[in-house]
Amino acid sequence: MSYQHAADNWFSAIIIALIAAAVLLNIARAKAGAQLYIRRIPGLDAIDEAIGRSTEMGRPVTMIPGLTTFGVVAVQALTIFKYITKQIAKFATPMRLLTADATVYAVAQEAIHDAYNEAGRPDLYDPDDIRFLSDRQFAFASGVAGLLQRERVAASFMFGEFYAESLIFAETGNIVGAIQIAGTTTFTQVPFFVAACDYTIIGDEFYATSAYLSREPVLLGSLVGQDIAKLLFVLTIIVGLITTTIQGKDHWLVKLLGMPGGWDAFWRAIFGGS
Amino acid sequence: MENQTIWHRLLMIDRRILYLILFINIIIFLLIPVKVRTVTSPPVRKFYDTIEQLKPGDLVMVSSNWSAGTIGENLPQLEAVIRHLMRKKVRFTVISIEPQARDISYRFVSRFTREGGYEYGKDWAHFGFIPSLVVGIKGMVKDLPATIKQDVRGTPIAQLPVMQGVKTLADYKMVIDITPSGTVPAWIAYRPKNLIVLFCPTSVMAAEAYTFLDSGQVAGMLTGAIGAQEYEQLLQREGLGTTFGNAISFSHALIIFFIILGNVALFMSRRAQGG
């Protein structure tokens, strides 16, 4: 039997419920008018600077969601690109959005079209600016690298899921002298972006980007809820650490949290004590 | 115009010169056979020991998800793994998650098994590719013949002698995931509890697998061509891993030399400016 349902793993069921509750409660708080703080993220402050540089140089901006298949990461990447497009629309800077997933391509066309409409510049929208290059990793990489070189882009925004091709994008952008801001949830590619890009957004800062840029109450509230959930994880780790150190690995609490099973194991642990 | 010192020139060196130096370095150490003894790292030792515990007739799933791009890292791993499995006389089936991975793995495994005296259908089989790994694993956990239906040659898998008595993924002893992408979390999350997972990633993806190694969810790991080199040493059989591993070692040395050189150049050029 594997962990395919809440019944197989009571821990995941409770944790998901707790995280959902923390997020929804803080969204409600934010909507009710609570003032919520978000710390400065230098990489995101640099977005406007990068766009300004592109406009001065008269060279295009590229937006690359990487190999992201359509899902939560792609939606977040497209939200960021929509913000960037609205900024670009103010200055009529040329742009290219290059995708490796056909579904993301279809949704990106609509998102970018909406962005230009919302910015009051529907005339600037050109469907050929959003391109599906290939769903093959290195065919996509060579297409992007070629475009970056041929069009001598001045700013490159890479947000999404990246794999081995990340360094190809980043180093090619460096060769043409582009200012590069990258954000990815793929842990293994962060060092490459750190080495080759001007600014790197790491881990869940990627998901915080939309809240940071828009300052919408719903998004800020959700961010606070996420932080509370992370705090719960830290407290669980500390409790487990202290309990294991003092009582040893055979303590019922350590067994309960360390080896989650079905609900019968949970009730046995609580009422049976071991 | 200011006279540029050698240190300034080193700092601003054309990257094409760096690429040429690295290219020559790799070619030299690919062509010159260098006998370098490696020390087996703990993940490779665990990998080897886990396969050594298999008995003749046990069934293993080899998930081969790599394509032409990562042939340099994943092919040595695949070859070493298949030869070890044949040495242990275990049955195995191969599966992929995309068409090119299927074609590549089928070709290479066919070659290795011909050399090792293994017969297709009786000792091994290839299931072709499944479009969605998670859906495929969930299906195989419930009913493998109904999920896979036929092998890469179009034969219903229930008719293959190697699959006699196999109903679900729980009938397998282990799964060996040879991949350049993040497929191992899916195997860990959805496998039957007693199915052992072994992992063969490219070097870049290995960093994220140490958490699984630490917690025991992955029983052993070969890290790219270096891992294959160490594994070949344990198998006492030199292959591509040994050749590539040596070239990689000396390339790392070259990169470190240039990093040190770059820092010396930075320090000296700052001194020259300050002076």
Place this chain on the structure above:
Amino acid sequence: MWQIETGTTAGKIYVTLIVLAFLALFMGLIPVMQVLPPRGRRALIALVTFFAGLVFAAEFFLPVNKEGENLLSPAIEPAQNTLQIIGAMALALGTYGLIRLHLRNIVQQRSQWGYSVVLIVAFLTMGFFSVWNTLAEKGELPKTTVLERGFGLLFDNMLVPLESAMFSLIAFYIFSAAYRAFRIRSIEASILMFTAMVVMIGIVSLGNIISYQWLGLPLEQTAEMEKNPFSLRNIGYNLALPRIAYWILQALNAPVQRAIEFGVGIAGLAMAIRLWLSLERGIT
């Protein structure tokens, strides 16, 4: 109810009725969406999104029977297959967009239209041989020498080396990126540089040569060394480059990665909840 026996007459009628019902639903939806005011449209989309997500959420939380299934479990695989079919349709759309762009480049002889010619020719040639090869493998078309040679040339002699060449670029780019970035400019940059150097040397055979052959450090830990952990031999054993590299990967890299993955996982879940409940304005 989710699994249909298409071999029988009843099954065929069932499938036909379902397909017609969905067609009618979508055809009817278009005029409804046009007539509805924007608030109504958003509400309808939110409703459909909620019920679509509810299937997966409910399937996870509902109790299961002895076989590990509940009422909604048989619906999950068809739902996921449907998503794949939508993805395949989107692939056709993406391919059409790509071909249209490049054909237009050729017809209008825009800048660098030569590359577009290369793309179209490569696309058609590879597509032709790939389809022929797949049909030949299934026995529906003859497997001729032309096919074997052509497919072999395109796949083995062009695609494989090209993809390998692109991947190998990373090695060269790492060299130039490391040469440029690993400088002692700040404390963080220095720590990054030294850690990278130790791991790079420690994981390859060169680390073994330096530690065990040149410096003569102990290769294995003896019982005596375990009893005296602060002895010179035991300290030497632990200072071997391979051991330091492995420690960095296991004791530094793994916990940090776990921490980042926790944050990413929680944030991903929060975003999924916002999308499911249509709280996220995002790209809509």
